[in-house]
Every structure is written in C-alpha cells, then in structure tokens.
Amino acid sequence: MPVLDELELQRAFNSFCKKLLRNEAINAIVALQRRKNTVLNFSDINFDEEVMVGSYDRTIDPDTEYLVQGRKISNAQLIKAINQLAEPYRKVIEYYYFYELNYRLISIMLGVSRSTVQSRRSKALGWLRKDLEENSDVCNTNS
Amino acid sequence: MYAIQILDRKNDDRGLMPFETIIDAISGDCVAMDQVLNHYDNQMNYLSTCHIRCEEGYLIPMINMEIKDRLASRLIQGVTRFSIEKFESIQKTKFQHDRYPNELT
Numbered sequence: 001m002p003v004l005d006e007l008e009l010q011r012a013f014n015s016f017c018k019k020l021l022r023n024e025a026i027n028a029i030v031a032l033q034r035r036k037n038t039v040l041n042f043s044d045i046n047f048d049e050e051v052m053v054g055s056y057d058r059t060i061d062p063d064t065e066y067l068v069q070g071r072k073i074s075n076a077q078l079i080k081a082i083n084q085l086a087e088p089y090r091k092v093i094e095y096y097y098f099y100e101l102n103y104r105l106i107s108i109m110l111g112v113s114r115s116t117v118q119s120r121r122s123k124a125l126g127w128l129r130k131d132l133e134e135n136s137d138v139c140n141t142n143s
Numbered sequence: 144m145y146a147i148q149i150l151d152r153k154n155d156d157r158g159l160m161p162f163e164t165i166i167d168a169i170s171g172d173c174v175a176m177d178q179v180l181n182h183y184d185n186q187m188n189y190l191s192t193c194h195i196r197c198e199e200g201y202l203i204p205m206i207n208m209e210i211k212d213r214l215a216s217r218l219i220q221g222v223t224r225f226s227i228e229k230f231e232s233i234q235k236t237k238f239q240h241d242r243y244p245n246e247l248t
Binding site for chain 2 (some may be wrong): 005006008009010011013014016017018020021023025028029032067113
C-alpha cells in the first residue's frame with residue numbers, strides 16, 4: 001500500500017497535468033481558428049486582378065506644404081516643432097500618429113496609466129498648435 | 144446472486160504515475176520525462192483530434208500534430224514548474240537526496 005502523502009502527491013500531479021493539457025488545448029484551438037480567419041493562402045490569391053502583395057516605404061519629403069486654416073505649413077516646420085517637445089510628450093505623439101497605436105498599448109509601452117497618455121497627447125497638441133501659429137506664414141488663398 | 148467488488152478508495156492508485164518517476168521528472172530527469180509523456184499520450188491524442196469530412200460525406204477523426212506538439216512542449220514546461228511545497232513531509236524525508244545516498248559519497 002502506498003503511503004498517504006505519496007498518494008496525495010500522485011493525485012495532485014495527475015490532476016495538474018490534466019488541467020494543464022486541457023487549458024493548452026483550448027488555447028491552441030483558439031489560436032488555430034484565429035489564424036484561419038486572418039491568414040490568406042498564397043495559392044488562393046487571384047493574380048488576374050490587381051492585388052497589392054508587397055508594401056513600400058514612405059519617406060517624408062520636407063518640402064511638401066499643407067494649407068491649414070489659411071496658413072502654410074511644411075513638413076520641415078512640423079518636424080522641427082515636434083522635436084522641440086519634451087521626450088514623454090514626443091513619444092506619445094510618435095506612437096499615436098506615426099505608428100497608429102491606441103491609448104492602451106501606448107500606456108503599456110511607456111509604463112503609465114491610460115489617462116496620462118490621453119492628457120499628454122492633448123497638451124502636446126496644444127503646444128504644437130501654438131508653436132506653429134507663431135512660426136508659420138499666413139497664406140492668402142483669395143489673391 | 145452477484146458480487147460487487149468493494150474498492151478501497153482511499154488507497155487506490157490505479158491510473159496514476161508511480162511516485163518515484165514523478166519526483167525524477169520534476170527534478171529534470173529525461174527518462175522520467177519520457178515516461179510522463181508516454182503516460183499522457185492518450186490524453187493528448189484525445190484533445191488534439193479534429194474531424195475532417197471526406198468525399199463520401201462522413202467524418203474521419205484525425206490527430207492534428209500541430210496541436211499535439213504544442214501540448215507536449217507545454218506539458219514538459221509545466222512539469223518542471225510543478226511545486227511540491229505543499230507536501231512538506233515528503234520534502235523533509237525523501238526529496239533531500241536521502242533516496243540516493245550512494246551518489247553523494
């Protein structure tokens with residue numbers, strides 16, 4: 001006859017392994033289904049139509065200009081204004097607008113709360129607006 | 144008249160791994176780990192079956208090896224993390240190298 005303590009350990013080990021296998025099987029099946037919904041096979045693509053298979057890198061041209069509320073703003077001015085911000089505010093602007101992440105992901109990456117990210121973004125936007133209004137030229141569209 | 148076998152449920156150890164192999168597997172012995180994987184092979188097969196519909200229209204059970212490999216690797220990972228802190232009496236008497244006195248000397 002096995003001693004009771006040994007038997008306890010054997011039973012605990014058995015139930016531990018079974019539970020672990022069951023949970024992992026659920027994880028695996030969910031992952032497989034998610035992949036099935038999102039991934040497209042290369043053989044399924046119909047090349048008769050126009051399909052974009054690759055992507056290209058967009059570099060920023062410093063000379064392009066935009067008209068915003070009657071003012072002319074170039075990319076170079078925008079980059080200069082963003083670089084003048086303090087580092088935590090600049091990072092929020094980068095992650096939100098250039099990498100297109102949401103507040104929750106940014107808060108995990110920077111290690112601060114979600115509402116902090118939100119307030120930093122709005123503050124940084126206000127400073128950027130003030131900075132650009134002072135430095136940009138007024139453009140008359142009517143003339 | 145028919146007879147029913149009365150089982151001693153307190154001391155029943157059918158379907159369980161032997162105690163020594165469990166201790167070996169937790170401490171990282173590869174032979175014992177292989178025995179653990181063999182012991183739970185049927186369970187893993189059962190969990191990783193998926194049914195594929197054939198051309199005649201009925202379902203065929205097939206083992207998805209992708210899921211099974213994932214289960215096996217997770218089992219190995221989990222067994223090494225299994226804690227025996229609850230079973231203090233075993234730790235005192237058996238786990239502290241009392242079972243292999245010849246190896247230490």
